[in-house]
Amino acid sequence: MATRKLQITAVAAILLLSFSSTSDARVYDVTNYGAKADGRSSINQALMSAWKLACASTSPSKIVIPKGTFLLKEVKIQGPCKAPVEIQVEGTVKAPANPLSFKTDGWLTFNYIDNFTLSGGGVFDGQGKIAWGQNDCHKNKNCKRIPMNMRFNFITNALVHDITTLDSKNFHVNVIGCKNLTFLRFTVTAPENSPNTDGIHIGRSDGIYITDSTIRTGDDCISLGDGSRQVHVTGVKCGPGHGISVGSLGKYQGEEPVSGLWVKNCTLINTQNGVRVKTWPASYPGSVSDLHFEDINMVNVGNPIVIDQVYCPWNQCQANIPSLVKISNVSFKNIRGSSSTATAVKLACSSKVPCQDVVVGDINLTYKGPEAPAASCQCSNVAPSFLGKQSPQVCASAA
Template sequence: MYGLRTVSNQYKHLTVNYSEVMSTTFCITLFSSWLLLASIVGAQSRPLDVRSFGAKGDGVSDISQALLSAWKAACNSPKPSTIVIPRGTFGLLQASLEGPCKAPIELQVQGTLKAPQNPNLIKDGEWVTIQYLDHFTLSGSGTFDGQGARAWAQNDCAKASDCSKLPNNFSFNFLNNSIISGITSLNSKLFHMNVLGCNNVTLSRLTITAPGTSLNTDGIHVGRSSGVNITDSTIGTGDDCVSLGDGSKQVSITNVVCGPGHGISIGSLGRYKNEEPVVGVFVRNCTLINTLTGVRVKSWPSATTGAATDVHFDDITMRNVTSPIVIDQEYCPNNQCTLGAPSRVKISKVSFNHIRGTSASALAVKLVCSKTFPCEGVEIGDIDLAYHGSLGNITTNCANVQPTFMGRQNPPICAKNNAAQSS
């Protein structure tokens, strides 16, 4: 924010007792500081309310053109600008907000935006696309409602590898030094947020919600981006709460509550040609509740090469998670691949530490690595998982991996397999 209040707070320490002013230098410094304050305040543009551009918060009228007009005004301004979508319910057919722009822009959303229920009305892209910007902020307590129920019924991805493309709620493409904070993404038709080609982007205090039965509604998907921070958010969807695709580098995921969904996943990797390595992922202090998997790294059995390295899961709580800890290099959903071809994705320097809670299945830990490229540098420490079901004792399954153990492991991990034997 570039508001007056922020600037005023910054300079509130400049209270002067004039009886103590003994130095001409001090007076000049004080005067210069107030000149700087005045110049900063003067540099602010007045907020651009979309209603001034024709938007109506009647729950029906489409504000696409009004939002685009406000965006063009802000983007062409040499001063930092704020666009405001106030409280109320607004229809939004589609929006593409693009840069580069002349100065930083904040889009502040307090109301509810509703997508068309019919996915066919959203043409050639996503519902909301924001791209090619530096120092962009999306903030507020507003809601982006993708109204995805009709689209979920059309989703055939569980049966066909070339399934139809449904629109995401958001595509954040090629953003630098930007912040996405406070908003709610509801019932997206496909992914809620797709982050592509971004650098130094923070996503914080988000609420992302869709039913557990909604197919492919990943909460946040990151690909070919670096310096992405996901923090202090609640995500419950029908797929991964957070998924990291190829080219994800230096990603931090902290204080995320996930569930329902498929957990926090690296991959899947190795499905497409020319994939870039995943390097530097740090998942800390997260809680997973009633999810299909907890924390996992997954790759397809195929001839495509790739890599995932320097990946760390630490201080994770599992509550009734079906598969709490997973490395799966035989990932092949709906028989869309050939299991006879081992994965050529190299997984190394992966650690699981301080992970506790309950498993919803007897198989609590699965570390199944590639025969061609066995996992290297896997570290396991302080695991405490319990299973209270009727399917026998809690177990683990390991193949093509020799972990290093530290601290306490409950259950004993890889003991039956002796950490090296293929199951």
């Protein structure tokens, strides 16, 4: 309860900051700087003209992209700014459809901004369909990097609310080096078969809040890379997609620890996985700690609860060499619903650094498929402690 109150307080504080800082703000409408809502003329010059003025203002300011359809090419919105700035998007902003028209792997990139708000109920349409057929980065190390819809780099004290990201060519949102950034009533939409379209990917950031949001995509709804700290996910509906994941971790030398994740009051529907922690075998040393998954409803979810320290997609690893990523202080509590696979709970930890301080409480997962008469559990190199009832019986035959 204390953690929940802390999260609500943090979100409320950011909302208060946003509304108080922009209620009397000077407004810069991009149509006054040459932007046309025809869906064909680039608004880059108009947006950058408005941003230059807003960012230089010593009092709070707001940039408005009004209702209509606008074309926006690759752009970087750069700080620092002298006062809080809000970008209010009311219309639909479209990216060029051809991925070859991009020089980098970001369509809309925000850099080094403090006290920033992105709002308005608008849509950022990445027009990703052409790119999805060219996206093989998950299995081709020499692939051409395909642009993401939004990149937030070194953003602090920021709020993104009532915004939709649609059909990104790659990840929808990438968060790196940020602190105190909230996504509220945020919507991610892409087809189930769109590759590598993670909803929100977080790395090397501290204090990220994802609240009352809906994520439908072709990869992880939310994924945490190394260095993610104090991440709170509450009231999120995920699916289709690959679930909510920590990792994969341990592939690269020098990865920073992951510490502090709370996933609460979420619903996962028709996802390939539920809540998952994954590390590579034959990994570099690392650590994952203080992860808590609670009050989660699973609806026809494959592998609802997973710790996988032998994560080895496409057999591109040495699966016989144990992972060196240490996992500790993890809890799964009040997780209920239905599994689309017989293995409802899988806790496959490293034989070299077994999982420690794993708590499993009040699990109620059912399976009605053809593979087995009931849901089952697989465990290795872990000795959990238990609270309440377990269905299936968790780690009854743990190795």
